[in-house]
Amino acid sequence: WGVRYLDAREFRFISPSRFGYLRAPLPEDGTPAAQADAYACLLDALHVKKAAIVTYSAGALSSAEFALRHPDRVSALVLIIPDTWKPPSDEHSELMQESYITKVVLRSDFIMWLFSKFGKSAMISFFGVPQDVQANLSSQDKESIDELMKNLLPVSQRYDGMTNDGKNNLGKLRLDLENITAPTLIIDAEDVATFPGSK
Numbered sequence: 001w002g003v004r005y006l007d008a009r010e011f012r013f014i015s016p017s018r019f020g021y022l023r024a025p026l027p028e029d030g031t032p033a034a035q036a037d038a039y040a041c042l043l044d045a046l047h048v049k050k051a052a053i054v055t056y057s058a059g060a061l062s063s064a065e066f067a068l069r070h071p072d073r074v075s076a077l078v079l080i081i082p083d084t085w086k087p088p089s090d091e092h093s094e095l096m097q098e099s100y101i102t103k104v105v106l107r108s109d110f111i112m113w114l115f116s117k118f119g120k121s122a123m124i125s126f127f128g129v130p131q132d133v134q135a136n137l138s139s140q141d142k143e144s145i146d147e148l149m150k151n152l153l154p155v156s157q158r159y160d161g162m163t164n165d166g167k168n169n170l171g172k173l174r175l176d177l178e179n180i181t182a183p184t185l186i187i188d189a190e191d192v193a194t195f196p197g198s199k
Helices: 032-045 059-069 096-103 109-118 120-126 139-151 159-170
Strands: 051-056 074-080 184-187
Touching (some): 032 059, 051 059, 059 159, 109 120
């Protein structure tokens, strides 16, 4: 989805599906470390010695692991709105809306489509955009969100991956980010809510 913002004439794009997404199987060891090693195997198969890693949201854990475990394969690391470790907190997100979305909406392509049309605000909140921010979205922002929602389908083929992401984040895995040697850029925003699966 995000590659449309880059100039395809200047780059070769490799866009693997992480464990549990689309046709990528979810192994018993679906940890970010295992996913990072799978990235290395993919680069080997493609005869790519080194790559710049650009990742969004929950993909940040395995991408950071890749930079730590295979530093010689990373020319640069870009983490956009990274959903990674945060200090433990007593706060819990147990809103019925989020629970319903997690347990019902994300399992069904049809229900997800309905929510994208008639429950869009709830879905946008679930994915990290607070209500007060939604009220001030530009027309371009709204178009980008509509495109994102469309590209989530078929969501049923992403459910295992999203569940695995939540499990990995709930594990409170803190990576030694200070040991990453590749040039790194982290892009975040103050008005992005924490993804509910990470609480």
